[in-house]
Amino acid sequence: MELSELTASQIIDxxxxxxxxxxxxxxxxxxxIESLNGSIGAFLRTYPDYALARARQIDExxxxxxDPGPLAGLPIGIKDNICESIGKTTCASKILENYSPPYDxxxxxxxxxxxxVIVGKTNLDEFAxxxxxxxxxxxxxxxxxxxxxxxxxxxxxxxSAVAARxxxxxxxxDTGGSIRQPASLxxxxxxxxxxxxxxxxxxxxxxxSLDQIGPFANDINDIALLMNVLSGQDPKDSTxxxxxxxxxxxxxxQLHGGVAGLKIGLPKEYYAQGGLDxxxxxxxxxxxxxxxxxxxxLVEISLPHTDYALACYYxxxxxxxxxxxxxxxxxxxxxxxxxxxxxxxVYFRSRAEGFGEEVKRRIMLGTYxxxxxxxxxxxxxxxxxxxxxxRDFENAFKRVDVICCPVSPTAAFKxxxxxxDPLTMYLSDIFTLxxxxxxxxxxxxxxxxxxxxxxxxxxxxxxxxxxxTMLRAAxxxxxxxxxxxxxxxxxxx
Amino acid sequence: xxxxVTDLQYTALIGLEIHVQLATRSKMFCGCPxxxxxxxxxxVCPICMGSPGVLPVMNRQAYxxxxxxxxxxxxxxxxxxKWDRKSYYYPDLxxxxxxxxxxxxxxxxxxxxxxxxxxxTKKVRIRRAHLEEDAGKNIHDNPTHTGVDLNRAGVxxxxxVSEPDMNSVEEVMAYCRSMQRLVRWLGVSEADMQKGxxxxxxNINLHIVRDGxxxxxxxxxxxxxxxxxxxxxxxIYEIKRQLTEWQADxxxxxxxxxxxxxxxxxxxxxxxxxxxxxxxxxxxxxxxDPDLVPVTPEPEWITRMREELPELPxxxxxxxxxxxxxSPSETATILEDRATADLFEQAAEAGVPPKVLCNQFISFxxxxxxxxxxxxxxxxxxxxxxxxxxxxxxxxxxxxxxxxTLAERILATGDDPRTIAERExxxxxxxxxxxxxxxxxxxxxxxxALDDASKPGKKQKKxxxxxxxxxxxxxxxxxxxxxxxxxxxxxxxxx
Numbered sequence: 012m013e014l015s016e017l018t019a020s021q022i023i024d025x026x027x028x029x030x031x032x033x034x035x036x037x038x039x040x041x042x043x044i045e046s047l048n049g050s051i052g053a054f055l056r057t058y059p060d061y062a063l064a065r066a067r068q069i070d071e072x073x074x075x076x077x078d079p080g081p082l083a084g085l086p087i088g089i090k091d092n093i094c095e096s097i098g099k100t101t102c103a104s105k106i107l108e109n110y111s112p113p114y115d116x117x118x119x120x121x122x123x124x125x126x127x128v129i130v131g132k133t134n135l136d137e138f139a140x141x142x143x144x145x146x147x148x149x150x151x152x153x154x155x156x157x158x159x160x161x162x163x164x165x166x167x168x169x170x171s172a173v174a175a176r177x178x179x180x181x182x183x184x185d186t187g188g189s190i191r192q193p194a195s196l197x198x199x200x201x202x203x204x205x206x207x208x209x210x211x212x213x214x215x216x217x218x219x220s221l222d223q224i225g226p227f228a229n230d231i232n233d234i235a236l237l238m239n240v241l242s243g244q245d246p247k248d249s250t251x252x253x254x255x256x257x258x259x260x261x262x263x264x265q266l267h268g269g270v271a272g273l274k275i276g277l278p279k280e281y282y283a284q285g286g287l288d289x290x291x292x293x294x295x296x297x298x299x300x301x302x303x304x305x306x307x308x309l310v311e312i313s314l315p316h317t318d319y320a321l322a323c324y325y326x327x328x329x330x331x332x333x334x335x336x337x338x339x340x341x342x343x344x345x346x347x348x349x350x351x352x353x354x355x356x357v358y359f360r361s362r363a364e365g366f367g368e369e370v371k372r373r374i375m376l377g378t379y380x381x382x383x384x385x386x387x388x389x390x391x392x393x394x395x396x397x398x399x400x401x402r403d404f405e406n407a408f409k410r411v412d413v414i415c416c417p418v419s420p421t422a423a424f425k426x427x428x429x430x431x432d433p434l435t436m437y438l439s440d441i442f443t444l445x446x447x448x449x450x451x452x453x454x455x456x457x458x459x460x461x462x463x464x465x466x467x468x469x470x471x472x473x474x475x476x477x478x479x480t481m482l483r484a485a486x487x488x489x490x491x492x493x494x495x496x497x498x499x500x501x502x503x504x
Numbered sequence: 505x506x507x508x509v510t511d512l513q514y515t516a517l518i519g520l521e522i523h524v525q526l527a528t529r530s531k532m533f534c535g536c537p538x539x540x541x542x543x544x545x546x547x548v549c550p551i552c553m554g555s556p557g558v559l560p561v562m563n564r565q566a567y568x569x570x571x572x573x574x575x576x577x578x579x580x581x582x583x584x585x586k587w588d589r590k591s592y593y594y595p596d597l598x599x600x601x602x603x604x605x606x607x608x609x610x611x612x613x614x615x616x617x618x619x620x621x622x623x624x625t626k627k628v629r630i631r632r633a634h635l636e637e638d639a640g641k642n643i644h645d646n647p648t649h650t651g652v653d654l655n656r657a658g659v660x661x662x663x664x665v666s667e668p669d670m671n672s673v674e675e676v677m678a679y680c681r682s683m684q685r686l687v688r689w690l691g692v693s694e695a696d697m698q699k700g701x702x703x704x705x706x707n708i709n710l711h712i713v714r715d716g717x718x719x720x721x722x723x724x725x726x727x728x729x730x731x732x733x734x735x736x737x738x739x740i741y742e743i744k745r746q747l748t749e750w751q752a753d754x755x756x757x758x759x760x761x762x763x764x765x766x767x768x769x770x771x772x773x774x775x776x777x778x779x780x781x782x783x784x785x786x787x788x789x790x791x792x793d794p795d796l797v798p799v800t801p802e803p804e805w806i807t808r809m810r811e812e813l814p815e816l817p818x819x820x821x822x823x824x825x826x827x828x829x830x831s832p833s834e835t836a837t838i839l840e841d842r843a844t845a846d847l848f849e850q851a852a853e854a855g856v857p858p859k860v861l862c863n864q865f866i867s868f869x870x871x872x873x874x875x876x877x878x879x880x881x882x883x884x885x886x887x888x889x890x891x892x893x894x895x896x897x898x899x900x901x902x903x904x905x906x907x908x909t910l911a912e913r914i915l916a917t918g919d920d921p922r923t924i925a926e927r928e929x930x931x932x933x934x935x936x937x938x939x940x941x942x943x944x945x946x947x948x949x950x951x952x953a954l955d956d957a958s959k960p961g962k963k964q965k966k967x968x969x970x971x972x973x974x975x976x977x978x979x980x981x982x983x984x985x986x987x988x989x990x991x992x993x994x995x996x997x998x999x
Contacts, residue, residue, distance in 0.1 A: 094557045107556065114550045116557060215556040220794035248559050249797050331794055334589050337600035338554045342652070358593055381591075381789040390791060 014039035015176035015502060019085050019233035022179060026084035029073060033066035033084025033128060040086035040130050044177045050501060052152040053162075053172035054088065057131035061097050062086070065128045072126075080126030081240055087122060088172045088181035091132035092139055093224065094213040095119045102215050103147040104137045106339045106346045106365030116213020117245045118182060118224050125240045133168025133181060137367045138336065139189055139217045141165050142439035145430050146369045153426070154197060155499040156465055160423040163193030163439075166227070170197040173227040174466075175502045180237060181227045185453075186218045187324050188418070188443025190225045194455035195418035195468025200234050200485070200495065201227045203443075205476045206450035207252035208259075210245030216335040218328035219250075221447040229495055231456075231485045235262035238478060257476035265479040266486040271306030273484060275299065276411030280317040286438055288421045294459035294467040295417045298488065302415070305487050310411050314403040317445065319396045321437060324444040326380045326393035333377030339365065372433065397448050404449045404472075412480050414472040417442050418455045422465035442470060452478045456485045457494040466494075512751070514712040516743050518676055519668035521705040522683055523661050524693050525638065526569045531658035532637040533560030533603060538660070540699045544643070544653035552658035554598030559795045562587075566635060566660035567799060569692035570610055571809055573662055574633045576690055576816055579614030581806050585634075587796040591789045595652050596640035604663075606790040609634035610799070616666075616686070617818050618678040619832055628679050629667040636661050662692070668707065673739040680704060680735060682817075689817055689842045697731055704729040708742045709759060712750060720759035721746040724767050726776055738769045742776055820845055828858035837866045843881030850887035851894065861894040867904075868911045889914055893921040901925070902932045905981040934984040936991060939975070942983065943991045946974045958996050968992065 014022065014036060025031035041059050048054050072079040089095065092102045094112035101107045115123070122129065136146035144152040144167025152167045154160040155175040162171040166183030170193035173181050183190040185203035194201025202225045209224045216222060226237035242259040245251045277299065282292070303309055341347035341361025348360035366374070380389040407414060419439055429436040446453035451472055458469035469488075473481040489495055528538050534551035551558045571581055588606035614630035640657035642650050664683065670676050684702060687693040695701050709723040724742055729735045750757040767776040815823070817839050824835045838848045848865060852858050865880060869890075873880045893910060896902045902910065902925060913924045925931050933939060947954050956967035975988045 092557075094555075100556065102556070110556065112550070112555060112557065114555070114558075212559050213557045216795075218794075247561060249561050249795065250559075330791060334591060334601055334789070334791070337591060337593070338556070338598060340593065340600060342595050343553065343598055344555075354595065378789065381791050383787045383789075386789075386791070 014179070015043065015498070017179065018230040019082075019179040019228060020230070020236055023081070023083050023085055023236075026069065027073060027079075033069035033073075033079075034063060036084050037062045037066040037086050037128050037130060040178050043175070044131065044172075047175050047177055047501065050153065050158060051155055051171050051175055051177075052150050053133055053168045053175065053177060054131045055091050055101065055103065055134050055150055055168065056098055058097050058129060062128050062130045065123075069126055069128065080124060081236065082122065083126040085127045085180065086130045086178050087127045088131055088133045088169055088178040089119065089129055090135055090166050090169050090181070090183045092135055092184060092215040092217075093118060093182060094215065095129065097129060098132070100132070100215065101149060102138045103135045103149045104339075104366065104370070105148045106361070108149065108346065110345055112213075114213065117210035117247060118241055119213060121240055127240075130178060133166070133172050133183075135168055136165035136189075137370050138215065138332070139165040139184055139186055139222075140332070140369050140373055142188070142192055142436050143424070143426075143430065144168065144193070145426065146367055148367045151426075154423045154465075155501050156198065157423060157463070158501070159425055160465070161196070161426055163196035163419070163423065165189040165193070166201075167193045167197075169227050170194050170199055170201065173197070173199045173229060174499060176229070176498060179228065180233055182224055183227055184214055184217075184222055184224050185443075185447065186221045186223075186328060187447050188440040190227065191443050191453050191455040191468070191470060192419050192439060194227055195470075196423040196466065198457045198460075198466025198468070198494070198497065198499075199227050199229055199455075200231055200457065201225065201455045202234050202238070202478065202482075203446060203453045204238065204242070204478055205257070205452045205473075206447070207250055208257070208452070208476065208478070209241045210243075210248040210251045212245055212247040216331070218331040218447075219335060220331060221324075221328055223447070231482060231489050231495075232263065232266060234454075234485075235266055235482050238262040238482075252476070260479050262479055262482055266483055268483050269306065270302055270484050270487045273302075273307040273413065273480070274310050274411040275302060275307045275484070276310050276312035276407050276414040278312050278314045278317070278407070278414060278416055280314050281416040281442055284420060284441065286420045286441070287417060290461045291417050291419070291421060291467050295415070295469055298456070298458035298469040298492075299415050301491050302484065302488060305491060307484070312407045312411060312414065314400075314407060314445070316396065316399045316403050320400055320445045320448060321441060323393045323396040323400065324440075324448055325376065325437065326389050327397060327448070329373040329377030330380045330390050330393075331377065333374045333381065336366075336370065336374055341365070369433070400445055401449045404445070404451055408474045412474070413484050416470050416472070418468035418470040419443070422461045422463075422467055446472055451475055452481060454478075454481050454485055456488060457497075458488075458492070459494060460497075512712055512747065514710045514747065516671050516708065516710055517668040518670040518739060519707045520666045520670070520676065520679065521707075522664045522666075522680065523703040523705075524573075524664065524683075524687050524695065525701040526566050526660040526662055527691070527693050528563055528565045528569065528660055530563060530565075532563050532566050532635070532660040533658055536658065539655075542655055544651065544655060547655045548657070552598070553654055560603060560793075562796060562799070563660060567610070568809070569660075569690075570633065570635045570662050571801070571806070572690050572813065573664070573687060573692050574611030574614065575806075575810050575813055576686060577611075577614035577616055577630045577633065577664070579611035579630060579633055581611050581801060582608060583803070584608065584798055584800050585610040586798040587793040588790045589793045590636075592786050594639065595650065596642050596654070596657065598640070598654060598657060602637060602639065603793055603796070604636035605634035616679065616682060618675065618682045620678055621674055623832070626669075626675060628669045628675075631665045631667050633662060633664045636663060673736055673743070676706065676739050677732065677736055680732065685817055685840065689814065691842075700730055702730070704735045706735065706739055706742075708739060708746070710743065710746050710750065712747070714754070719750065719754060721750050721757055722759050722762035723764045724776070725764065726767050726769055727779075729769055734769055734771055737774050738776060741774065742767075745776065814842060817845075828852065828862070830858060830862055834862055834866070837870050837880075838862060841879045841881065844879050847881050847885070847887055847890065851890035854887070854891035854895075856891045856894040857898045860898045861890065864890070864894055864897070864907065864911070868908050872911065872915060883915060884918070885914065889921060896921060896925065900932060900934060900984060900986075902930060903981065903985060906930050906932065909981070930982060932984050933979055933982050934987050936987055939979070939983055939987055939991055942975050942978050943988065943995055946971055946978065947995065950974065954996070968996070
């Protein structure tokens, strides 16, 4: 059977039972990237030598009866803002184009220890700032369902790689929707876990209080499998949460409980959004109807501060970004301007030449929000609004177990369609960024297609550290539908 | 040119920011060694180098040291304290922000009592003490480029901010020396000036009374003074400079007009140099560091930390005055550091007269410690050696001169002083028959002096002293001066 037809857990089973070798899996993945990446542009870099050597080790372990771990031989793609010491980590920015991290991110250590095989790094909007991957300073990425359209962003490389079955799974990061929105636009599963569930150590920071690493897959079981490996406290990340506060369940074992009696909240403010595309609305409603048919109970809820989420997000995320990106100054590493006249010239020109437009826009916005005289009106006010948004969700989750809503107001849009209008682009994340502000988990589930054959995602939002309930609902839905099995034509050719 | 100005009625108001490097094993937010003097960039890791993707983790020992110091300064410990980022661009600051504490420092509202040279005491209020990370160092040893050494980047610093409660250079020096002693006493810092463990930033202005009105000069902050000498010179210079400038142009030289200013100290010229108006100061864009979690110490833990504080120098000074009848000026040397004070007490407990013991600390033990650039406790002496030597003096077995000699021998050999004295035949001679012969010998050799000493007059006292000295010399210092004195008096009055 072709690698592209297999889920991650099927591949792992085959490798563990020697029905397939890890080398075969790695080679198949690398071959698919080789043949498809030219049209899709999902990967910035592959590591064939590393991947095949690592796969050989896995095969040797299996052959000698040693358990290589729960992800034995699983090929995986990693968003290029997650550090590893195999090659470079560029954040798709000219300023880090030749940067090789001296260390591995915590999630990379965990993946490698679990037996996964990193095959390469995927494209993103520069420093994860964007909703279409068009802000990549290095490469364009195309939606596998329609090569004239964007894959979403910022984790557009990981989403399109999984959609095109170049890899069965990939990692992304989500600050305001950067996993869920591209997952939706590419028709795959994408999970943003609860803030603090997975260590951020080694994830190049954009908005530190919002960033969270999460998995992409074509099967909800694979999402659960990766969550089992990635979750848990890391002493190197003070914001990762200890097990006595939030125990890590076995997500795979908890998938199969069904949705009978599950209370699903439908936020009325989300459905009242003017920009919601009718086809997306229809698909979302149908998906919710299926969940109801499976035994879930639908409850209308209110998230009264929804209207303020976008402004709140763009103040907090950019304020943090302006500080997080201060270190890219041409002094210690990364791009340095040629022939500077003095130290200030090094700073000014290295940053002016190294950063792209959107990154500069957000740095300036964030710097402004934190400046003396503006701090109270912008940053501090945004923090207060954030508390209100959190409270909205706390109140809602007193009545319901999971919230269902669209991921993105539209399906994949055309390349170039929104790039000249940042504010319209920002609206792509209108349904996703509240989860980051509140710190709650969010999941994108394939739930249908537009008439033009573009995928649509259903968003599930869960309580803090209750990814399990969301995953259970998604598993039930996956059992009842086959959206997740559909592959773009380019993947089948 | 600065002139002495004495005919004005003014008060200097001086506050201090003191940065103390804490002697933790590792840095403030990573596991790198906190160590001075290693090869540049050898104590670094991705975290303190500010590599993309790294995260800080608070060093609990640093927080504990900071709380210990704050408690010793009688500060309130905040039940909730957080970390903030202070943004500015400088090559020695790899993240281009410093992790510090802005509006919710770990402690506030303390005080420190200081002793002044005239014997009086004063309380200096502490506004706040907070933790932050140190920056690295730019190294300008090359004409074409500047080097950056990040060994110091991320080393924990405790910033202690006083109210402007000091009014003279003497008070400033007393405060800063007390602070140095305190942090050493608490074991939280080596406080070695040579290694930059303490840096001072005084802020100074004058309140000058003219026609019944108080005129305030601009508040001047002088950055980064790393020796007591430069601190002292800066404060003296600034007071004079502000007076002179105010006299030349009282309208312009005012706080209302100029506000706050930063000046730098130029060691070569012994002057402060204008840097910038505070209004032009950086906007540091402080905001809470999202990578760190707030610290919320349990009240029980704070209580325990308070209980575990050692007896502090001031308290010990008061107890020594009561228990041993020693004045603050006498105990200053003993109370330089905790181990020396402990050593003194252990020796005193053997029943030695404290005054004698104390005198030996002040006279020769302090001298030897000074020569070796260490504390008295670090000389390697046992309390038994100290007690024995003091007892030998108090019981008249040796005199002060021989005691000083014995002190050198003890340091050289590590032996018991009594053993050394017996071995080297240094015990004091109080036996009058043995000394009488020496007295006779001296009188025989100096008939003129005997003559002068016998007759009342100008020369009598001097001649007597001469004869006494001669006898002491002949005895190689071992003669009991009291006995010799008596013998000489007897001999003079009955020729």
